[in-house]
Amino acid sequence: MTGPGDLNDTTLTATIDGVTVGSVPVDTTRQTALPGFDEVGTATASITLPANLAGGAHEVVFTGTQTGTVFRVPFSVEAPPSVATTVSGTSADIVYGAPGSVSVTVTPASVTTKPTGTVELRDGTTVLGTATLVDGAAIISIDALALEVGPHTLTLAYSGGPGFDPSTGTVVVTVVKASPTLSASATPATVQVKKTTNRIVVAVGTTGYTATGTVEVRQGTRVLKTGTLVAGKVTIQMGTYATVGTTALTVAYLGDAKTNGASKALTVKVVKQAPVLKVTAPKSVKKNARPTVKVALTGVGAAVTGKVTFTFAGKKVTRTLKAGKSSFKLPKVARNTTVTVRYLGSAVFTATSKKVTIKIK
Incomplete structure (x- = not known):
């Protein structure tokens, strides 16, 4: 039963799947043919369905804007055929x-x-x-x-x-395959010809994994030494170098199943080696004696060749080494005499000198 002053809905809000799709007016004309104060609310709804409405069961929910009264109208949408x-x-x-x-x-x-x-x-x-x-x-x-x-x-x-x-x-x-970064250095960078050696330190850098495989050290097309990477690194012990000058080397990483090969140029400075010079002569002689000064030069990896000079009393005599040795018999000496022996050097050995003094008894 409703009476004068009761709350009445004048509009219904329509929603589908929680989305508002429209509103509908409500006819609240008072009913006069019946006794009492009851009133009648009527509404005619026409709702346009959203174009993107999925196929299947749905319902329109009508809700009174004043009283909150809910009225549900179920309906279904035929799903369109799926597209390949x-x-x-x-x-x-x-x-x-x-x-x-x-x-x-x-x-x-x-x-x-x-x-x-x-x-x-x-x-x-x-x-x-x-x-x-x-x-x-x-x-x-x-x-x-x-x-x-x-x-x-x-x-x-x-x-x-x-x-x-x-x-x-x-x-x-x-x-x-990945292209690595290759670093290589010679330690020491300077060596003595045919005498001292050095090491080539190599690192192959990659991202996310560790490279494996072989590293070669080449001189021209000739492979001098090889080494195998461990944890992406290797130290290669070199032999002696045969000639004085700058030796051009190539450090070549040969790659593996995941990594491209790479190479890097490297130079080693090769210098002459210093020979060991030994000079022997009597410490003292009698006046007017003719003492002999003997010379012996030794090196590593090669025989010492070349010339030596004997300088004494303003005079100089030159001799050629044989098997690294030479000697000179001085003329008669009447007073204490100093002899300077100088080795003039060669393509392999540096020059060096030594003095010896012979005293008169």
Whole structure:
């Protein structure tokens, strides 16, 4: 029973799936044919359904704006037939050790509406990545080191979406070898010809993994020494160097299954070696004696050759070494005499000198 002054709805709000789709006026004309004070509210509704309404069961919910009275009208929408789709992808080459990606497009067969949903990228049964479509496209990231070097035929799986059928396709992703950073240094950088040696310290740098394999040290096309990387590094012990001057070397990393080869130029300065000079002569002689001064020069890796000079009393005599040795018999000496023996050097050995004094008894 209602009476004068009771709250009455003059408008109903219509919603579908929580979305307001319109409002409807209510006729509240007072009922005069019946006894009492009851009033009648009537409304005729005509609702336009949203164009994107999904197929299936729905209801229009009418709610009184004043009393909150709710009235529900169920209805159903026949879903349109799903549209077939094609999923495809492209990928630039991925450098081993670095991340990559696949650009994906899902194309409907017969409509211009862009599909929604998700796409998976799989290597066999392993899911490498997933992405959500935006305007029918997506980019799927691939983690570094997820794939080995070489071509891979991967599966793209579109899950389907409202009005769109699922589909699968393939994309070829190629992983290429990484190019390393190669550092090399000679320690020491200067050596003595045919005498001292040095070490070549090599490091092969990569991202996300450790390079393996062999390193060669070359002089021209000739391989002098080799070494094997351990934890991406190797120290190669060199032999002696045969000639004086700047020796040009090439340090070559030969690469492995995941890494390209690389090379670096290196120079070693080779200098003459200092020979050991031994001079022997009597410490004292009688006046007018003719003492003999003997010379012996030794080196490492080669015989000492060349000339020596004997300088005494303002005179100089030159002799040629034989098997690294020479001698000179002085003329008669009447007083204490100092003899300077000087080795003049060669292509291998540096010059050197030594003095000896012979006293008169």
